Amino acid sequence: DVKVTQSSRYLVKRTGEKVFLECVQDMDHENMFWYRQDPGLGLRLIYFSYDVKMKEKGDIPEGYSVSREKKERFSLILESASTNQTSMYLCASRTFRTGGSYEQYFGPGTRLTVT
């Protein structure tokens, strides 16, 4: 069964703290993604990675960085957390299907609160 896991379901951090969100997939997918989800704004792409040690900025990368040292693991880092980074963070991995379409699988999410 396809599985994407995230290290924490709920996290509370203080402003200025460094925050690590970990994501692991067991499907041998090359492509992994980090999104944040906010009411009324939908899912917004923060960063993605198409291979080990490769990363690309998404639509809202400011204030975030990522690390992909192993194929199965993709980490999101908040260097200095701020209250406007309070959100639901979703990790996903993706595979390509025959015919050119995609199947994207999400983790359960981490609800981060920055106080």
Add this chain to the structure above:
Amino acid sequence: TQLLEQSPQFLSIQEGENLTVYCNSSSVFSSLQWYRQEPGEGPVLLVTVVTGGEVKKLKRLTFQFGDARKDSSLHITAAQPGDTGLYLCAGANSPGLNNLFFGTGTRLTVIP
């Protein structure tokens, strides 16, 4: 940024009723996906449609991709409380990875 508009934003219906959710764009997509997200969980992929005019059925759920591949609909027959959740459509339109665009979702509540 490709805009995918979903309607309605919120829908509350009685168990047993039928409903349709719409996903519209001015852009053409090579494929379109529907997800359901339950509270506190990540989205779960329901279906992928790739051909204009394609219709796919998943038990009581019927998905249709518009002929011009700019829109899609999700029809649920005889809704059940277990159908409650946030329904998201997502369209892909070009090679490359930063090409899957999500709608803002339709929040469905089915009242027993």
